[in-house]
Amino acid sequence: MIEQALGDDAAARRYFEEALHINPHFSLLHAPTARAALGESAAR
Numbered sequence: 001m002i003e004q005a006l007g008d009d010a011a012a013r014r015y016f017e018e019a020l021h022i023n024p025h026f027s028l029l030h031a032p033t034a035r036a037a038l039g040e041s042a043a044r
Contacts, residue, residue, distance in 0.1 A: 004037055013038060 004012035016038040019026055026034075 001033075001037070 001012070003009075003015060016034045019034055020031070020038070025031055
């Protein structure tokens with residue numbers, strides 16, 4: 001989320017993909033946010 005806030009979409013995408021790959025349910029609160037952010041960065 002930090003990288004995304006800083007505008008580094010490539011790094012943000014890598015971290016989101018890695019976190020979701022390691023454990024798709026890494027956080028009941030934050031996993032959906034990571035998926036949404038990943039979808040947003042793919043749309044850019």
